[in-house]
Amino acid sequence: MAISLTESIQIGFQDFWTRKLRSLVTIVGIVLGTMSIIVILSLVNGMNEETMKWMTERGGLAKITISNNWEAKNPLNLPNYFSYKEILLIKSLVPEAEVFNANIYLRSNFKYGENTTFSRTIGAFPDYELVEEWTADRGRFIKNFDITESSNVIVLGNTIKEELFGSKNPIGKTVTVRGQQLQVIGVMKYRFIGNSGSNLFSDNPFEYMNRTSIMPISTMINKFGQRDAIDEITIRAKSAEDAVALKNKLEDIVLNLRRGYGIFNVVSAQEEAEKMKQSSMMFKIIFFFISSISLIVGGIVIMNIMLASVQERTREIGIRLAVGARRFDIFLQFLIQSIMITFVGGIIGVLTGVSIVKHVGAFLNTNTVVDVTMIYIALIVSVGVGLIFGIFPSIKASNLDPVEALRYE
Amino acid sequence: MDYVIKTEEIKKVYNMGAVDVHALRSANVTIAPGEFVSIMGPSGSGKSTLMHILGCLDSPSDGKYFLDGEEVSSFSKNKLAWIRNIKIGFVFQTFNLLPHLNILKNVELPLMYAGKRASLRNEIATDLLTRLGLGDRLHHKPSELSGGQRQRVAIARAVVNNPAIILADEPTGNLDSQSGNDILSIFKELHQEKNTIIMVTHDKNIAKIADRIIMIKDGEVVDGDITN
Incomplete structure (x- = not known):
């Protein structure tokens, strides 16, 4: 009875595409957030690598x-x-x-x-x-x-x-x-x-x-x-x-x-290196939280847009309920849309972040290291923002009364 | 006696702050399989409320509603969604098509929520729209079609899951008389194919094409609840 995840993703993609401009505007915050995660983490990684090189040259870790x-x-x-x-x-x-x-x-x-x-x-x-x-x-x-x-x-x-x-x-x-x-x-x-x-x-x-x-x-x-x-x-x-x-x-x-x-x-x-690793980990965590602020702002923007979207699409929700959508289907439709927006934002953020790291790093002659882990982190965090800030609007959408939703002008 | 719809003393009360509004006081309706019934009444008579309850979009405050042998008043929201999907087809006055989907996707919608796979959906919806004379418009958006064509799409969407009943709420209300007649003849055809059709209207001339007219007034069925 349920509609499958692929169907939901398809609907989400249609929604995203139908409202291209809005979707793009919405993701700016997410793009900036993931971008700064990538840039900062790769700078810190680069610093670490420099330090380790220096320590190795100074007689190694032993x-x-x-x-x-x-x-x-x-x-x-x-x-x-x-x-x-x-x-x-x-x-x-x-x-x-x-x-x-x-x-x-x-x-x-x-x-x-x-x-x-x-x-x-x-x-x-x-x-x-x-x-x-x-x-x-x-x-x-x-x-x-x-x-x-x-x-x-x-x-x-x-x-x-x-x-x-x-x-x-x-x-x-x-x-x-x-x-x-x-x-x-x-x-x-x-x-x-x-x-x-x-x-x-x-x-x-x-x-x-x-x-x-x-x-x-x-x-x-x-x-x-x-x-x-x-x-x-x-x-x-x-x-x-x-x-x-x-x-x-x-x-x-x-x-x-x-x-x-x-x-x-x-x-x-070796101990010095470990201490340095620990302090750079602290560094990373602190910067990660700082860049998360823009992700949270981005998330709030998304929640706002999603709430407006639910309002605007009340009648559509009514129609879907009338032809047999379950509340969970509606919930999923909006949640997936929100996640898709942030996921696309995350991908754009990662791409711009990596290219900034490459070009600016080369320009400033700073060592930077991009690794796969931080790309995963950036993407997971952006999807997490979509999930968290999408839940409330999605619940709101799925709780609409079918009769009232159909009457909505 | 065989029936597809049977309501017993259905009531619907809306609580509007201090006052209770009795939209339905006591509605007893029995409809046999394959019947074509019109529900008539002035505005505010409760005919829309009755239709929403019959269509499982709304549940009664009191009384029992048997649809296709099942007592649905106590069903969960998911079960009601399933009933709206499988057992009921809606045709609305304002068509209620999704504007950003093409008409093929619109007709596929109930099939999707029924869990049919994409290729089968496409096949069924294409076939149905072709039979309704829209085979060359499959990829058009509703806004590119005339009112009569849009209502035909809506009918296709309503019948695509072979529902036990088709509920039509003023289906010709937004159409010129020519298109309205076309739509009514489609309903007659559906009736000849042994579909059960319930049509809400305030127009006596349109109501007449049904086998039987149920009159509703002030929330009560006043005439016509007799099965032939």
Whole structure:
């Protein structure tokens, strides 16, 4: 007895088409609403993607850093740095860490024969090359045995090598640093930014790195007597998933080393990323509700138009009731019409939203990401608006008295 | 006695604020299958109310109404919709076609609400409109047709589900006499095909073409409720 859904949709489509202009005017609010949902969500997505890229470039999600917590309470005046002994202890407690590095620094003149220059020197672990993704491209980098033996070896920065050796091969040669002999075992890869790589005299923001040399951290402490006050450790877990457990373990270790005072911060990139995801989710939800306001306004417009339409079509409703339409058929007819209006509005909104995102995003050079989920969300929300704001007019239509409806002029 | 319509002491009271208006005081009507009956009465006599009740558009305040063997006064709204769809065909004075649908779709409307599939609907409606001489106008809107043609479409719509009764409310009221006569001859044909027809009119000359005239006055049937 019932008329089928397809029939109802057909009637809805006829109605929509018969009143083209009105239908189009009605959907403006919905178009704007869904459009802003698409635009805002893709902007937030783009921001997320940028952030994740940035984090990956900064050592990935498995990265953990231990550093000084300046806000920590320290009534016992415990050291806010690690001694070399403590560093070795921490290192031995986290064998599961894939990468472990800590640095101290020395500034000194370097001498080779007649040539003298000034270099910043980093005392590092072999994993320095993994943390910085930077290594020797001639000779070799520091190895573990250099650490255990506190070997008198040095890896020169590229500019330092140029200034001391010119075009000669420095590997195996000896440089003098603070009166001590260091054997050159390697030369760090030349670092530069921009296209002027071959021009050593151009402004290269990475030039300070080319003026940096690296020696084993143990050598710097044991042979040069540099104070072992280390305030930052960089660690990398095997994977982003392992990072959280490792981070918790490291937190316990550093708390134990300082009698339970949180003098150090242990920060995992994975957790940071999760926090960032959460805050961007909040962001999304807030913006979603803001753009929903225009959808609600659009919904009210639709309700208004639908009520007017029910009024105007009272006689039609009477005729339909007279030839056998049930109240539910009438209800469905108006509800489907309302949903169709908002659905079409939603589709137009999605299309304009996506094209705005594409063009404006390209124009402003902003990263934007459109994904299918948010298109679904936009469409579902617009259909939901049609459903919610269509119900009242549809009930009104279906409750008309047949005799009165037929008499309506 | 065989009947398609039988009402027992039907009353209809409208509550108009302080006063009750008795549109029907006590209407007893019995109509046999295949009969052609006119209901006549002056305006305000209650003949429209009676027709609305007979057509299940309205329900009586009191009394019983048997249609095709079923007591319909207590039926649910959905059941009444089904009865209007299957058992009753309406022809109105003002045609009451849907202006934005073509005449084929208008005639298909009761078939659609009866749940007939689209191809069958099309076939039945096309056939019927062709028989009524509108085969070349199927895709015209009602506004493109003359009054007589529109009323023929309305008749097609009324009979398309083979109803037990056809209810016509002043079917010639908006037509010139020539078109009116055409419509009346269609009703006569329908009558010859054993359809039950009830026609409300205030025109004695038109009422005369029926087998029998039921007179109604001040909400009461005063003459003619006798089956031949």
